[in-house]
Amino acid sequence: MLQNQTTGGTRHADLDAWVREVADHTQPDEVVWVTGSDEEIERINATLVEAGTFTRLAEERKPNSYLALSDPDDVARVEDQTYICSVEEKDAGHTNNWMDPQEMKDRLWPLFEGSMRGRTMYVIPFVMGHLDAEDPKFGVEITDSAYVVASMRIMARIGSTVLERMEATDAAYVKGLHSVGAPLQPGEQDVAWPCNETKYIVHFPEELAIWSYGSGYGGNALLGKKCYALRIASVMARDEGWMAEHMLILKLTNPEGKTHYIAGAFPSQCGKTNLAMIEPTMPGWKAELVGDDISWMRFGPDGRLYAVNPEFGLFGVAPGTGADTNPVAMATIEKGNSIFTNVARTPDGDVWWEGLTEEPPAELVDWHGRPWTPDSDAVSSHPNSRFCTPITQCPTIAPEYDEPNGVPISAIMFGGRRKTTVPLVSESRDWQHGTFVGATLSSETTAAATGAVGVVRRDPMAMLPFIGYNAGDYVDHWLEIGKQADADKLPRIFMVNWFRRDEDGSFLWPGFGENARVLKWMFERLEGDVEAQESPIGYLPHPGDVDTDGLDVDEAQVARALRFDPEEWSEELPLIKEWFEQFGDDLPAAMEDELATLEQRLVRVDA
Numbered sequence: 001m002l003q004n005q006t007t008g009g010t011r012h013a014d015l016d017a018w019v020r021e022v023a024d025h026t027q028p029d030e031v032v033w034v035t036g037s038d039e040e041i042e043r044i045n046a047t048l049v050e051a052g053t054f055t056r057l058a059e060e061r062k063p064n065s066y067l068a069l070s071d072p073d074d075v076a077r078v079e080d081q082t083y084i085c086s087v088e089e090k091d092a093g094h095t096n097n098w099m100d101p102q103e104m105k106d107r108l109w110p111l112f113e114g115s116m117r118g119r120t121m122y123v124i125p126f127v128m129g130h131l132d133a134e135d136p137k138f139g140v141e142i143t144d145s146a147y148v149v150a151s152m153r154i155m156a157r158i159g160s161t162v163l164e165r166m167e168a169t170d171a172a173y174v175k176g177l178h179s180v181g182a183p184l185q186p187g188e189q190d191v192a193w194p195c196n197e198t199k200y201i202v203h204f205p206e207e208l209a210i211w212s213y214g215s216g217y218g219g220n221a222l223l224g225k226k227c228y229a230l231r232i233a234s235v236m237a238r239d240e241g242w243m244a245e246h247m248l249i250l251k252l253t254n255p256e257g258k259t260h261y262i263a264g265a266f267p268s269q270c271g272k273t274n275l276a277m278i279e280p281t282m283p284g285w286k287a288e289l290v291g292d293d294i295s296w297m298r299f300g301p302d303g304r305l306y307a308v309n310p311e312f313g314l315f316g317v318a319p320g321t322g323a324d325t326n327p328v329a330m331a332t333i334e335k336g337n338s339i340f341t342n343v344a345r346t347p348d349g350d351v352w353w354e355g356l357t358e359e360p361p362a363e364l365v366d367w368h369g370r371p372w373t374p375d376s377d378a379v380s381s382h383p384n385s386r387f388c389t390p391i392t393q394c395p396t397i398a399p400e401y402d403e404p405n406g407v408p409i410s411a412i413m414f415g416g417r418r419k420t421t422v423p424l425v426s427e428s429r430d431w432q433h434g435t436f437v438g439a440t441l442s443s444e445t446t447a448a449a450t451g452a453v454g455v456v457r458r459d460p461m462a463m464l465p466f467i468g469y470n471a472g473d474y475v476d477h478w479l480e481i482g483k484q485a486d487a488d489k490l491p492r493i494f495m496v497n498w499f500r501r502d503e504d505g506s507f508l509w510p511g512f513g514e515n516a517r518v519l520k521w522m523f524e525r526l527e528g529d530v531e532a533q534e535s536p537i538g539y540l541p542h543p544g545d546v547d548t549d550g551l552d553v554d555e556a557q558v559a560r561a562l563r564f565d566p567e568e569w570s571e572e573l574p575l576i577k578e579w580f581e582q583f584g585d586d587l588p589a590a591m592e593d594e595l596a597t598l599e600q601r602l603v604r605v606d607a
């Protein structure tokens with residue numbers, strides 16, 4: 001037993017040895033094994049309030065909920081400090097930062113030395129996906145951040161029941177090591193949001209290990225999420241023949257009671273959470289949430305692809321979320337039990353952010369903790385501010401979210417933020433063409449990562465920052481999956497763009513609940529109820545086939561949203577070529593073929 005181990009311990013020999021090793025090196029004041037109990041979280045929340053990290057919100061506004069304001073330089077994922085340290089450089093590929101694993105450890109291990117001094121080291125056993133899955137995917141996060149413990153308890157299935165299962169089966173697990181990198185000298189006063197200017201988010205895929213240093217922000221610090229469930233899991237999925245994808249999962253039921261499950265890959269801040277919680281504007285249509293960010297898919301016994309949401313909570317973008325745009329998210333949050341990060345606080349102990357209500361309150365405390373009024377120059381909430389809420393509180397949760405083997409996927413959507421070029425909706429000709437559409441997906445950058453916002457970049461399958469291996473091999477894995485199945489059992493693949501702009505800069509399509517009109521067209525395509533017209537980029541709706549009944553937008557504008565423009569696509573073609581050149585020899589030949597096909601089809605349209 002560790003001398004400073006105040007609770008718990010484990011019979012899992014490998015885990016016991018690793019925890020000892022880390023504790024010896026990082027030198028925390030105490031080690032706490034997280035059980036997940038209610039009393040425990042009350043204690044942890046109280047610690048966070050005392051430390052000034054959490055402000056408790058008014059019970060009658062947001063029960064059992066807290067506001068955290070981060071260090072202003074620790075607000076988003078740090079992609080330029082994120083590494084895939086595979087043994088071979090070519091296994092990280094051109095889209096990832098790479099360093100030799102030993103070299104990286106020689107650099108990082110000294111940073112972890114004594115990094116937890118004056119703090120508590122928490123050991124969080126967790127499982128991504130269901131504990132009763134055929135092959136449950138375990139992880140343990142060691143962290144010196146109580147904020148991470150409180151957030152992980154919402155975002156994943158954690159605690160003693162998980163640890164007991166790991167012990168009983170001597171389970172393999174992903175080792176996630178996290179430190180905010182802010183040791184305290186004896187007697188030193190802590191800050192509300194400890195972190196370090198130096199940040200590293202590092203993955204060792206062959207060892208199933210993650211080392212995260214210097215940041216407390218969600219995507220950098222909640223290691224079950226992007227680090228495990230996407231970067232590490234994508235490598236496991238490649239090796240084991242399944243898929244780990246950055247996708248929402250939605251259950252859609254038509255007025256006749258027929259159901260399809262649809263997955264959608266959109267880059268960060270491009271509408272996954274909103275679409276997953278959509279309230280259709282058309283009478284009789286019903287949408288339910290299965291997942292809002294990550295989808296693990298594998299073939300079921302019937303040869304179809306089944307998807308599970310490996311998470312247990314929602315980590316949603318706050319700004320833009322309001323009763324008009326996402327009433328379901330609002331109802332979810334109203335129930336409380338949530339953590340809000342980097343939003344504004346109202347005088348009556350509630351939260352506010354841009355887009356929550358049309359009229360801002362007369363006075364607020366902004367995300368810097370400063371007084372704010374509607375006359376203030378800056379926004380009250382950080383553009384990447386977040387709510388963290390249990391998924392079970394969502395009023396439209398589908399019971400299948402808790403199905404260990406997931407739901408059969410009928411369609412996959414790819415989408416991004418494009419002001420021009422990409423029509424509201426199109427359908428791929430087949431799986432290989434759909435893989436091409438995904439591999440060439442593009443989007444304007446957002447505040448979810450540090451760096452410039454609004455720059456168009458290619459974001460393959462919305463996975464650019466999350467592919468844990470060579471992007472060429474990743475595209476090849478998609479093609480392999482396609483070859484393993486009967487063509488008619490594979491999900492159909494669609495491309496969407498809610499963000500196309502008119503000449504005056506306004507959105508051409510109203511979006512949000514109205515996106516159900518696009519889902520309806522897809523549904524009818526799946527059912528064979530509607531024809532489509534060929535175009536060089538795939539099948540497009542015939543005029544009038546996207547239901548605009550009761551839509552408050554004139555038909556000419558809808559047509560502009562739906563339009564395939566050969567000129568815009570002629571300008572897109574060299575950008576796609578440039579992107580594919582970056583793959584070098586790693587680009588699968590089928591992608592060259594698809595590119596050539598697109599080019600020929602575009603030339604034919606021009607002629």
Ligand SMILES: Nc1nc2c(ncn2[C@@H]2O[C@H](COP(=O)(O)OP(=O)(O)OP(=O)(O)O)[C@@H](O)[C@H]2O)c(=O)[nH]1
Pocket residue numbers: 266267268269270271272273274275292293315316317318319320321325448498499507510511512515
């Ligand atoms: N114009 C428009 N904006 C949208 C639409 N859907 C979502 N948004 C806005 O886009 C932003 C991001 O939406 P989210 O649904 O949170 O995006 P996400 O893909 O879940 O983002 P991450 O959680 O970062 O991966 C929010 O400010 C939304 O209000 C839409 O259909 N039209």
Ligand SMILES: O=C([O-])CC(=O)C(=O)O
Pocket residue numbers: 076077217218219220225226267268269293315448449
């Ligand atoms: O990972 C995060 O920090 C938040 C998120 O969902 C994303 O950026 O895609």
Ligand SMILES: [Mn+2]
Pocket residue numbers: 269272273274292293315316317
């Ligand atoms: Mn989201």
